[in-house]
Amino acid sequence: MIVIITGDIINSRKLPSKDWMDKLKNQLQNFGETPNHWEIYRGDEFQLEISNPEEALKAAFQLKAFFKSIRLDARMSLGFGNKNYTALKITESNGEAFIRSGELFETLKKQKINLAFNSGNAGFDEEMNLMIRLGLSFMDNWLQQSAEFVLVALLNPNASQEEIGVKLGINQAAVSRRQKRANYDLIKDLEAYYRKRIKTILS
Numbered sequence: 001m002i003v004i005i006t007g008d009i010i011n012s013r014k015l016p017s018k019d020w021m022d023k024l025k026n027q028l029q030n031f032g033e034t035p036n037h038w039e040i041y042r043g044d045e046f047q048l049e050i051s052n053p054e055e056a057l058k059a060a061f062q063l064k065a066f067f068k069s070i071r072l073d074a075r076m077s078l079g080f081g082n083k084n085y086t087a088l089k090i091t092e093s094n095g096e097a098f099i100r101s102g103e104l105f106e107t108l109k110k111q112k113i114n115l116a117f118n119s120g121n122a123g124f125d126e127e128m129n130l131m132i133r134l135g136l137s138f139m140d141n142w143l144q145q146s147a148e149f150v151l152v153a154l155l156n157p158n159a160s161q162e163e164i165g166v167k168l169g170i171n172q173a174a175v176s177r178r179q180k181r182a183n184y185d186l187i188k189d190l191e192a193y194y195r196k197r198i199k200t201i202l203s
C-alpha cells in the first residue's frame with residue numbers, strides 16, 4: 001500500500017511564484033525525486049507519493065506547516081491503496097491510491113476542508129477525518145512563527161527546545177511559547193495515534 005497526496009495551494013496568487021516555488025521544491029525533495037515521486041503541475045497543484053503509509057500524516061503536517069510558514073495554505077487529500085501502473089511521471093501513474101486521492105480532492109473545496117483521508121476503510125476514515133477536522137480548527141489558524149516552529153520540530157524530531165531555538169534564531173523560552181501556541185503536543189499525539197491505527201488497518 002502507498003499513499004498519494006494530491007494538493008493545491010490556496011490563494012497562490014497572493015505571492016509571486018518566485019517567492020515560494022523553489023522553497024516548495026526543497027520541501028518536496030524530503031520525500032523523493034521528481035517527477036517519479038512528486039510533481040508540481042498547473043502552476044499551483046502538486047502530487048506526492050508516500051511509500052510508507054505510516055509516514056503519510058507527518059508528511060501532510062509538514063507540508064501544512066511549510067505553507068503556513070510562508071503565509072500561504074494548501075488543500076490536500078490523502079488516498080490510500082495500491083499502484084498498478086508506474087509511469088516516469090507520478091501524474092501519469094495509476095492505481096486505487098491515485099483514484100481515491102483524486103476523487104476526495106475534488107470534494108474538499110465544497111466541504112471547506114483543507115485535509116482529509118480516503119483509505120477505502122469507512123470506519124478508519126470517519127474516525128481519522130473527525131480528528132483531523134478538530135486539528136484543523138487550530139492548524140488553519142497557525143501564524144507564521146508557530147508554523148515555522150512546527151516545521152523545524154517535525155523535521156528534527158529528536159531536537160531539544162534549545163537546538164530548535166538555534167535553528168530559528170530565538171531563545172528556549174520563545175521556543176516554548178511557540179510550541180504552546182501551535183498546539184504542537186496535540187499534533188504529536190494525533191500523529192502517534194494515526195501511526196498506531198494505520199498499523200491495524202495494514203495488518
